[in-house]
Amino acid sequence: MNIQWYPGHMEKARRTAEQNLKLVDVVIELLDARAPLSSHNPVLDKIASKKPRLVVFNKADLADEKLTSYWLKKFSQDSPALAVDSKSRKGLPYIPGVVEKMARVRTGRPVKCMVLGIPNVGKSLFINALAKRKVARTGNKPGVTRGQQWIKVGKKVQLLDTPGILWPKFEDPEVGFRLAVIAAIKEEIYSVEDIVFGLIEWLNKYSPCVWEKRYGLYSSDTPVEIMEQVGRKRGFFLAGGKVDLNRAAVHILKEFREGKLGFFTLDDS
Ligand SMILES: Nc1nc2c(ncn2[C@@H]2O[C@H](COP(=O)(O)OP(=O)(O)O)[C@@H](O)[C@H]2O)c(=O)[nH]1
Ligand SMILES: [Mg+2]
Known part of the structure; x- marks a missing residue:
């Protein structure tokens, strides 16, 4: 990313x-x-x-x-x-x-x-x-x-x-990722699914129980599986019955930003 x-x-x-x-x-x-x-x-x-x-x-x-x-x-x-x-x-x-x-x-x-x-x-x-x-x-x-x-x-x-100011180049790609997660970067610049993929990996590492607590999921799975299960739980389906992964990703990101998954600091010590 x-x-x-x-x-x-x-x-x-x-x-x-x-x-x-x-x-x-x-x-x-x-x-x-x-x-x-x-x-x-x-x-x-x-x-x-x-x-x-x-x-x-x-x-x-x-x-x-x-x-x-x-x-x-x-x-x-x-x-x-x-x-x-x-x-x-x-x-x-x-x-x-x-x-x-x-x-x-x-x-x-x-x-x-x-x-x-x-x-x-x-x-x-x-x-x-x-x-x-x-x-x-x-x-x-x-x-x-x-x-x-x-x-x-x-x-x-x-x-x-003053208007918000970023800088010409994020040397560390993690910085771009974290800034996107906290909504400092215009949505049109990144893929929400990519960001949420990274976010799920991060949460799986630091707080794997969030999926159970917020969505009642009992197994720790890969990011795509988690997106899919969250979409299923929330009833986000495409015509034909497949889970709308994009909608699930948007939902997870929104809930993370609102603190509904817990209170997290992405820059660790
Ligand atoms: N939870 C929470 N939300 C905040 C806080 N400060 C700002 N916000 C929200 O963050 C968003 C951006 O705020 P804004 O003042 O427009 O940011 P600016 O672009 O830096 O001027 C708004 O939705 C605010 O309600 C805070 O301390 N806590
Ligand atoms: Mg402002």
Whole structure:
């Protein structure tokens, strides 16, 4: 599986982000708690190396708690790092205080922060949840935020929402796979069946009991057999009576992303 996605609008977004960096005191890098290593954009280390950086693991509600603690410890060796769930606002109240301290602005003007992260990591929801109103547009498809806008969080902090940015080449194919699983890559770029094939193999290795727990399957089988059994259980049939494997794959991926199979972190220690 070799997934690559770096369309022109992303290169443009990277250039804009690089220019706007001059205006900000702190960079808030939003990572996906389910893949904190794979969702880190190496380009940031080049364009934002001089700015204080706060690392925020978003979607912590969907990740493996133990691995979240493990990765937070690792990341906090380089910069402050914390985990949040923007949906329930868990962890968010700490953010303004942390960025104020990091910025050390003495003139009383608001601290300016830029929120950067891969597509669909939750930048817009994170900002809306912090601002406690719907100012940034959100969506469950990568590529919803196109322009840039400053948003006030209380009197002391201002945030800049940005479009998601990936990087020109995923050196490790596993990174492309993990980013596809967490929905950071546009669907048209990959085959859902291929991704789910890999996901089933991964789950068979790390948590083989999910199939029994969620779908009542009692034997551990090959990915195609599992897709087929899930399709049968859910009644996904093609004309002629064969199981609709594509529909089964789409269903499994959707349920995994919603946390219905459990809470997992794809980047292991
Ligand atoms: N479960 C969960 N879902 C989240 C969280 N943050 C964002 N989302 C969802 O992730 C999707 C993408 O969010 P959005 O803010 O548009 O991402 P952006 O592309 O980075 O701006 C939306 O469906 C959000 O509801 C979170 O902390 N937990
Ligand atoms: Mg957005």
